[in-house]
Amino acid sequence: MKTVLGWLAALAFACATQAAMAADPAAVYGQHCAACHGADRLGAMGPALLPESLERLRASELDQVLHDGRAATQMPAFAGTLAEPDLQALARWLRTAPTAMPQWHAEAIRASHIVHHAPGSLPARPVFGADPQNLFVAVEAGSHHMTVLDGDRLAPVHRFATRFALHGAAPSSAATAAMSTWPAAMAGSASTTCGTWPMWRRSGSA
Numbered sequence: 001m002k003t004v005l006g007w008l009a010a011l012a013f014a015c016a017t018q019a020a021m022a023a024d025p026a027a028v029y030g031q032h033c034a035a036c037h038g039a040d041r042l043g044a045m046g047p048a049l050l051p052e053s054l055e056r057l058r059a060s061e062l063d064q065v066l067h068d069g070r071a072a073t074q075m076p077a078f079a080g081t082l083a084e085p086d087l088q089a090l091a092r093w094l095r096t097a098p099t100a101m102p103q104w105h106a107e108a109i110r111a112s113h114i115v116h117h118a119p120g121s122l123p124a125r126p127v128f129g130a131d132p133q134n135l136f137v138a139v140e141a142g143s144h145h146m147t148v149l150d151g152d153r154l155a156p157v158h159r160f161a162t163r164f165a166l167h168g169a170a171p172s173s174a175a176t177a178a179m180s181t182w183p184a185a186m187a188g189s190a191s192t193t194c195g196t197w198p199m200w201r202r203s204g205s206a
């Protein structure tokens with residue numbers, strides 16, 4: 001009995017020291033993550049890190065992203081930078097809702113819109129010959145450009161600069177649908193307006 005109690009005491013002590021050793025996860029986040037994921041965790045250049053947006057990641061997947069980063073993206077590996085207890089505390093903290101829930105209203109979305117071509121300022125007919133029902137959009141994450149491809153010939157129709165490290169793209173069917181109802185967009189730029197919506201979910205591996 002004495003031995004069991006001794007073990008329990010040792011275990012409790014070990015847990016307590018480990019908890020004590022972990023740095024404050026909010027401070028760790030502020031120092032290492034906020035620049036890319038937003039001070040309020042609502043996302044910036046990187047995605048939102050809130051319980052709602054992380055719920056589809058298994059615990060082991062979250063651990064892996066924190067340890068190893070995500071290959072071919074801007075998400076760095078932290079295994080060499082942060083101690084194991086800090087990474088664990090950070091993972092637990094990310095699964096916990098912030099005390100003040102960040103706000104992102106329709107008004108803020110509208111305010112973030114950049115209108116590249118005002119409605120009516122482009123020719124009414126497409127200036128490219130590509131079939132608007134068969135277009136592909138390629139996001140060039142490394143060079144911060146996007147290319148619209150003619151799906152029949154897999155040849156570039158138009159390439160344009162995007163904002164820094166733009167992530168993901170509409171699936172080609174959705175893009176095609178959007179483009180076919182949007183002929184003016186074909187004339188100059190693939191999109192006439194774009195806004196920021198940081199609470200996106202990752203779609204596929206793009």
Ligand code: HEC
Nearest residue numbers: 032033036045046047053054065070073074075076078202
């Ligand atoms: C230099 C910018 C940058 C920094 C710094 C950074 N991240 Fe990221 N992070 C990203 C980007 C970009 C992605 C999206 C990667 C992708 O396309 O899958 C990402 C993805 C993630 C994901 C996966 C989210 C999801 O929904 O799949 C987690 C979790 C994450 N980061 C946590 C962190 C934490 C915690 C820190 C700080 C310790 C941190 N990141 C620091 C840029 C960054």
